[in-house]
Amino acid sequence: MSTETAVAVNRLRKTYGKTEAVKGVDLEVASGEVFGFLGPNGAGKTTTISMLCTLVNPTGGTATVAGHDVVRERDEVRRNIGLVFQDPTLDGYLSAEQNLRFHAELYGVPKAIVGDRIKQVMEMVALWDRKDAKVMTFSGGMKRRLEIARGLLHSPRVLFLDEPTVGLDPQTRAAIWGYINQLRISEDITIFMTTHYMDEAEYCDRIAIIDHGEVVVIDSPERLKASVGKDRVQIHTRDDEAAIKALRDRFGLEAAVHEGAVTFAVASGEEFVPRLFAELGMPITAVSVSRPSLDDVFMSYTGSTIRDAEAGDDNNMAWMRTMARR
Numbered sequence: 001m002s003t004e005t006a007v008a009v010n011r012l013r014k015t016y017g018k019t020e021a022v023k024g025v026d027l028e029v030a031s032g033e034v035f036g037f038l039g040p041n042g043a044g045k046t047t048t049i050s051m052l053c054t055l056v057n058p059t060g061g062t063a064t065v066a067g068h069d070v071v072r073e074r075d076e077v078r079r080n081i082g083l084v085f086q087d088p089t090l091d092g093y094l095s096a097e098q099n100l101r102f103h104a105e106l107y108g109v110p111k112a113i114v115g116d117r118i119k120q121v122m123e124m125v126a127l128w129d130r131k132d133a134k135v136m137t138f139s140g141g142m143k144r145r146l147e148i149a150r151g152l153l154h155s156p157r158v159l160f161l162d163e164p165t166v167g168l169d170p171q172t173r174a175a176i177w178g179y180i181n182q183l184r185i186s187e188d189i190t191i192f193m194t195t196h197y198m199d200e201a202e203y204c205d206r207i208a209i210i211d212h213g214e215v216v217v218i219d220s221p222e223r224l225k226a227s228v229g230k231d232r233v234q235i236h237t238r239d240d241e242a243a244i245k246a247l248r249d250r251f252g253l254e255a256a257v258h259e260g261a262v263t264f265a266v267a268s269g270e271e272f273v274p275r276l277f278a279e280l281g282m283p284i285t286a287v288s289v290s291r292p293s294l295d296d297v298f299m300s301y302t303g304s305t306i307r308d309a310e311a312g313d314d315n316n317m318a319w320m321r322t323m324a325r326r
Contacts, residue, residue: 004030004031005031005064006029006031006032006065006066006158006192007052007065007158007192008063009025009026009027009028009052009061010062010063011025011026011060011062012024012025012048012060012061012062012063013025014044014048014051014056014058014059021044021047021213022047022213023044023213023214024060024061024214025048025210027215029158029190031190032190034180034184034204035192035204035207036194036195036200036203036204036206036207036208037192037193037194037195037210038194038196038207038210038298039194039196039209040211043213044212044214045163045196045210046086046194048194048210049162049192049194051063051070052065052070052192053065053070053077053083053160054074054078065077065081066080066081066157068080079107080157080158081156081158081159082150082154082156082158083151083159083162084150084151084159084160084162085147086194088143088147090143090150092134092135092136093136094134094135095132096122096127096130096132096135096146097118097122097131099150100122100146100150101118103150103154104154107154108154109153109154117153117155118153121149122146124149124152124179124182124186125145125146125148125149126179127142127145130142139172140168141168141175141176144164144168144172144176148161148164152183152189155187157188157189157190158190158192159183159189159190159192160192160193162193163194163196164176164193165200173197177203181203198294198295201221201294202294204221206220207219207220207294209224209298209301211301211302216301217297217301224294224297225292225297226292227297227300228296228300229267229292230265230267230292231265231268231269231270231290231291231292232264232265232289232290232292232293232299233263233265233266233269233272233276233287233289234258234259234262234287234288234290235261235284236260236261236262236285236287237262237282237284237285243280243282244256244257244262246282247262247264250280253265258304261288263299265296273289
């Protein structure tokens with residue numbers, strides 16, 4: 001990574017009526033970095049990325065992308081970024097190549113290099129052999145790959161990926177990430193992506209965890225997991241409330257129900273389990289122990305797992321998306 005700054009954000013805010021979708025976000029992304037915005041649906045990820053891409057005006061604060069202010073220099077920002085939206089934006093009635101040629105016209109790519117550049121980016125995502133096929137015949141994964149190629153066509157300095165693999169099967173998601181990682185070798189580019197998939201966040205150099213419109217921590221995945229330290233233990237019992245009370249009274253452990261199981265953190269979880277069965281004072285029907293993961297990091301900093309947070313924010317997310325499009 002370079003020491004130059006590709007994205008700089010200072011106290012960035014966005015409100016819709018009385019609702020604060022983004023609450024004073026601060027962050028910096030280095031040139032050449034793969035930076036992840038990790039959080040549940042409705043946390044403010046898409047709203048933040050929309051402000052950075054000049055699609056939504058901030059309510060307050062400042063932000064620069066590729067050295068240009070997102071409010072005062074909107075055109076310069078747009079010339080220097082590529083954007084892959086969360087929702088598909090390709091024209092299904094056009095061929096893959098026609099979609100890219102239309103994009104090249106919009107961005108003023110010199111006609112002398114358009115053909116070679118289209119071939120280059122389509123080969124990068126393994127779609128050159130389908131250049132003449134209509135996009136409506138493509139699978140979901142092929143469409144995402146074509147959108148990534150389109151985002152790269154005008155050689156942007158920063159590529160924004162908003163939930164790049166949402167709705168795709170695990171095998172296709174892994175393939176998409178293979179192509180994204182190749183970009184670091186073949187293109188001089190910074191990647192800023194949003195996700196709510198924990199395994200995707202592992203690919204990033206650094207991640208920012210955002211919850212309820214606020215960034216709660218920024219660091220590398222490895223350092224964040226190391227900061228948690230303890231193992232996560234989940235147990236199933238016939239009386240979760242009684243189990244939570246027993247864990248507090250007998251072991252001094254704070255527990256809560258997450259993802260349908262009584263969940264708590266403890267050092268050396270595997271060694272603790274035999275003592276748990278012997279001393280809890282009630283039947284345990286199932287138990288699992290896992291090493292610290294990014295989901296544990298999220299729970300440590302926010303008080304809930306990302307799945308629990310999503311379950312509680314579905315309605316709020318739909319409302320904010322509707323407002324953001326107005």
